[in-house]
Amino acid sequence: FGLQEVSSLEQKPEKLPPQYEYQSIHQFENTPFSSWDEYTATVIKDSANVTFEEINLLNVYARPLVTRLINENFFKIFRLNLYKECPFWSNSQGFCMHKSCAVDTIDDWKNLPDIWQPETLGRIEGLMHDPPTTNGSCIATGIKSTKDYCEIDEINDETVYVNLVENPERFTGYGGDQSFQIWQSIYNENCFNLGSEQCLEKNFFYRLVSGMHTSISTHLTNEYLDLKTKEYGPDLRQFMARVGDFPDRLENLYMNYILVAKALIKLEQAGVLDRLRFCDGDFQSQESQLKSSLKKLVEPFCELGDTSRCLFNENTLFQSDGAGQLKEEFRERFVNVSRVMDCVHCDRCRLWGKVQITGYGTALKILFELDNHDSLSEDFQISKIELIALVNTFDRLSKSVASINNFKQLYDKAMAAEEDGTTTSVSEDTFGITSAPVAKDIKFPVGRTGPGLGDIFMEELNNVWEALCFLYRSYKLFPKIVYNWVLIRLVYYWNTFVGHVHEDFDVNRLYRLEL
Ligand SMILES: Cc1cc2nc3c(=O)[nH]c(=O)nc-3n(C[C@H](O)[C@H](O)[C@H](O)COP(=O)(O)OP(=O)(O)OC[C@H]3O[C@@H](n4cnc5c(N)ncnc54)[C@H](O)[C@@H]3O)c2cc1C
Numbered sequence: 001f002g003l004q005e006v007s008s009l010e011q012k013p014e015k016l017p018p019q020y021e022y023q024s025i026h027q028f029e030n031t032p033f034s035s036w037d038e039y040t041a042t043v044i045k046d047s048a049n050v051t052f053e054e055i056n057l058l059n060v061y062a063r064p065l066v067t068r069l070i071n072e073n074f075f076k077i078f079r080l081n082l083y084k085e086c087p088f089w090s091n092s093q094g095f096c097m098h099k100s101c102a103v104d105t106i107d108d109w110k111n112l113p114d115i116w117q118p119e120t121l122g123r124i125e126g127l128m129h130d131p132p133t134t135n136g137s138c139i140a141t142g143i144k145s146t147k148d149y150c151e152i153d154e155i156n157d158e159t160v161y162v163n164l165v166e167n168p169e170r171f172t173g174y175g176g177d178q179s180f181q182i183w184q185s186i187y188n189e190n191c192f193n194l195g196s197e198q199c200l201e202k203n204f205f206y207r208l209v210s211g212m213h214t215s216i217s218t219h220l221t222n223e224y225l226d227l228k229t230k231e232y233g234p235d236l237r238q239f240m241a242r243v244g245d246f247p248d249r250l251e252n253l254y255m256n257y258i259l260v261a262k263a264l265i266k267l268e269q270a271g272v273l274d275r276l277r278f279c280d281g282d283f284q285s286q287e288s289q290l291k292s293s294l295k296k297l298v299e300p301f302c303e304l305g306d307t308s309r310c311l312f313n314e315n316t317l318f319q320s321d322g323a324g325q326l327k328e329e330f331r332e333r334f335v336n337v338s339r340v341m342d343c344v345h346c347d348r349c350r351l352w353g354k355v356q357i358t359g360y361g362t363a364l365k366i367l368f369e370l371d372n373h374d375s376l377s378e379d380f381q382i383s384k385i386e387l388i389a390l391v392n393t394f395d396r397l398s399k400s401v402a403s404i405n406n407f408k409q410l411y412d413k414a415m416a417a418e419e420d421g422t423t424t425s426v427s428e429d430t431f432g433i434t435s436a437p438v439a440k441d442i443k444f445p446v447g448r449t450g451p452g453l454g455d456i457f458m459e460e461l462n463n464v465w466e467a468l469c470f471l472y473r474s475y476k477l478f479p480k481i482v483y484n485w486v487l488i489r490l491v492y493y494w495n496t497f498v499g500h501v502h503e504d505f506d507v508n509r510l511y512r513l514e515l
Pocket residue numbers: 005008009017019169170171172173174175176179180182183209210211213214216217220242249341344348349350352353
């Protein structure tokens with residue numbers, strides 16, 4: 001299943017990808033979209049008899065709940081290292097110059113919610129690990145007894161905090177050989193050493209990665225940049241060329257949806273959710289509200305399909321001879337995929353890549369390391385980064401499913417317009433290939449035409465304006481910087497005076513962080 005896709009990745013495309021060529025919507029005739037009712041009535045492969053349609057319907061219920069959750073202060077901040085070097089190859093010289101690749105980090109840690117304060121304070125005082133906690137006082141924990149399925153960035157000088165809501169996942173322009181190399185190396189992690197009989201787990205690994213790829217492609221085509229209007233919006237042709245035309249890619253995305261939902265359900269059923277304690281401060285009062293929102297979100301999912309197995313039966317995997325070794329290899333390879341994220345040149349893509357790979361890694365950890373009926377679940381550890389990533393990954397999948405249903409409506413409209421021979425606005429795309437209203441049978445030149453002189457002039461003018469704004473903001477910030485500098489010095493001298501300086505305390509590093 002799907003393995004030809006992997007091998008086809010080994011050859012680089014000789015011509016531009018098909019989405020840059022003009023395609024009539026009629027060329028997407030034999031896709032799941034052309035027989036949507038039939039397609040969505042079928043059972044999702046490897047699920048517990050759950051159909052696409054059932055997920056589509058329940059997602060209508062889940063969408064507002066998960067949207068509310070990820071907008072909560074607790075779930076919207078993510079901590080990561082954006083500057084880590086790629087551990088796999090040295091020619092990681094590429095970088096994304098486009099401003100949509102940038103990430104707005106929270107530079108003043110005092111603006112972070114209370115829950116992050118202990119660790120930022122620890123960072124400043126030279127404590128380079130998560131604050132130690134006793135079980136039950138705070139869900140951030142530095143001591144982990146459970147095996148991890150992904151690498152989580154440790155806290156150090158390069159740690160940044162990001163508001164996910166203010167840095168949405170969307171089209172950035174990142175592509176070409178650089179992103180191709182990343183995807184290729186991710187799919188290459190699917191080459192297990194244990195022989196062909198472990199086909200089940202191999203397929204599962206491939207489908208997981210492909211489902212994540214599908215979700216990323218869905219988001220970037222759902223929020224695609226229109227160079228003319230400078231607005232982000234759905235681009236049907238891009239979507240069809242990357243996702244809509246591939247039934248297997250669609251199915252892999254729905255499998256990931258089920259997988260992450262099942263992990264959330266299991267977290268609740270094993271009692272781990274109840275045991276989680278949020279840090280003191282803002283969140284303690286919200287704790288029970290956030291927990292009951294999470295429970296309410298996943299509650300109806302177990303009533304789908306074969307209820308005794310609930311969405312997906314993880315116990316069918318890793319059952320054959322040598323399963324232990326296979327599971328270990330699977331885990332190590334997934335950890336490698338998470339490390340590949342440090343090779344992504346576009347910061348915005350790296351951010352969302354890390355959020356999602358951490359979310360999937362957490363889901364795998366819950367599915368394969370947490371036993372519902374075992375007292376071991378008492379020892380199961382989950383950090384706040386993992387919980388935040390898990391919920392945000394579920395949101396990504398939920399938004400993907402909602403977007404797919406929206407694209408289906410756009411597809412029907414475009415088809416109807418083409419049938420009538422009338423024009424349709426959904427067929428316009430970013431690169432101006434089809435920038436005139438599209439009428440049936442008109443073929444536009446193949447290739448990627450750049451923006452005009454006027455666009456370039458306006459873009460440059462905009463850059464100059466932004467540079468001036470930056471200078472103005474810097475002057476405005478100057479008194480605050482001086483104030484912070486004096487305050488830090490005074491605190492330092494006071495601590496020295498009362499003999500209370502931590503041995504690793506480095507005032508110069510503190511200046512760097514503050515400035
Ligand atoms: C971790 C990561 C995050 C990214 N995030 C963003 C982002 O937020 N915004 C953005 O604009 N770009 C993002 N990108 C880039 C984006 O994914 C594409 O690589 C880029 O748009 C170029 O697309 P493409 O058409 O060349 O094919 P790609 O999407 O790069 O795919 C390469 C090849 O993989 C195969 N393939 C494609 N989809 C699947 C699938 N679902 N399952 C199996 N095989 C498949 C096809 O053979 C295809 O030719 C990200 C890339 C990575 C690696």
